[in-house]
Amino acid sequence: MLEIYCDSSYNENEDSYIGCTVLRGGRQIHQSTTRVPASPENNLECELDALDFAVSLARIFCGTDKEIFIYNDSTEAVRAFQAKRVEIEKEFPGSGVSLNFEYIPREKVHQATADSLSKKFPVFFLDVLSxxxxxxxxxxxxxxxxxxxxxxxxxxxxxxxxxxxxxxxxxxxxxxxxxxxxxxxxxxxxxxxxxxxxxxxxxxxxxxxxxxxxxxxxxxxxxxxxxxxxxxxxxxxxxxxxxxxxxxxxxxxxxxxxxxxxxxxxxxxxxxxxxxx
Structure with a gap:
C-alpha cells in the first residue's frame, strides 16, 4: 500500500509551498518541499495544487502497488478530487489501481510532517516503531x-x-x-x-x-x-x-x-x- 500525505502553505504575494511525504508499507520513502508553480489566489487553490502534485508523486512511486491513499487536511480540496477519482485512476499505468482521497486532521503524525515541509521546516525521516x-x-x-x-x-x-x-x-x-x-x-x-x-x-x-x-x-x-x-x-x-x-x-x-x-x-x-x- 502506498500512502501520500500532502499539505500546502499559502503565502499571499509571496511564493507558496507544498509539502509531501510518501510511505510504502508504513515506512517513509520520500519527502519533499516544492514551490507552487502558479500564483494561487487563496488557500483552497493551494491545497488543490498540493493534491495534484501528490497524484504526480503517486504515478512515480506506485510501482506494483494497487492501493493508493492520498491524504490532505482540506475537506473542500479532498471532495473535489474524490469527484474525479475515476478519471484520475485511468491515467495510471496498468489496471486495477484503487486511488483513494481522504481527509485527515493536521495533527496526525504524517500530516504534521507534510505541514512542516510546506513551511520549509526540515523534517527527519520518522523511523520510530509504532x-x-x-x-x-x-x-x-x-x-x-x-x-x-x-x-x-x-x-x-x-x-x-x-x-x-x-x-x-x-x-x-x-x-x-x-x-x-x-x-x-x-x-x-x-x-x-x-x-x-x-x-x-x-x-x-x-x-x-x-x-x-x-x-x-x-x-x-x-x-x-x-x-x-x-x-x-x-x-x-x-x-x-x-x-x-x-x-x-x-x-x-x-x-x-x-x-x-x-x-x-x-x-x-x-x-x-x-x-x-
Missing amino acids: FEVESFSRREDILSDIARNERSVFYLEKVPEESTNKKTCYRLVIRSFKKILSDDRLYPIKKGGPGTQVRAAEQIRKDLSDPEIRSDLEVKGVRLENSYFLLTDETWGLRGTDNQAQSILPTTVPHRIICDEVDRSPENLFMRAERFS
Whole structure:
C-alpha cells in the first residue's frame, strides 16, 4: 500500500509551498518541499495544487502497488478530487489501481510532517516503531491487569498556564490504579516543525531511556515494563491511519498502547477499571 500525505502553505504575494511525504508499507520513502508553480489566489487553490502534485508523486512511486491513499487536511480540496477519482485512476499505468482521497486532521503524525515541509521546516525521516492501539472499553483483561497488578499508566496533559501561542507545554503523568506516582515532569515544546505531539513524544522517549531518570521514577513506584500508554486528546495526533501509534515510551520497553474511541480521558479508564479492583 502506498500512502501520500500532502499539505500546502499559502503565502499571499509571496511564493507558496507544498509539502509531501510518501510511505510504502508504513515506512517513509520520500519527502519533499516544492514551490507552487502558479500564483494561487487563496488557500483552497493551494491545497488543490498540493493534491495534484501528490497524484504526480503517486504515478512515480506506485510501482506494483494497487492501493493508493492520498491524504490532505482540506475537506473542500479532498471532495473535489474524490469527484474525479475515476478519471484520475485511468491515467495510471496498468489496471486495477484503487486511488483513494481522504481527509485527515493536521495533527496526525504524517500530516504534521507534510505541514512542516510546506513551511520549509526540515523534517527527519520518522523511523520510530509504532504499536497497535488497543481499545480498553470492553477488554476485561486490560482493565483487570491495571487494577489488580498496579500497572503504571503513562499519559500527557496539556498545561494551559505554561502554554502560549508559540509553545505548548505538556505534563507527563504516571499513575497506578490507586494513585499518581509522578506528575512533575513538564515538556514545553515550541510550535512549528514536525508537530508538537511528535516532538514531545521524542523528548519523553529520550528521558525514559536515561538510567538516572528511570531510577528516580522507580523509587516513586513507577514500573516501565508491562506498562500502558494511554492515548488522550493531547496525544491523539500520535495515532496513524492504520490503528498504529507512536509511543512516548522507549520501543525497547514492553508496553501496550490503549485508548477509548469516544471518551479519551484518564478518568474514564480508571472508572472502568474500578470494578475489577
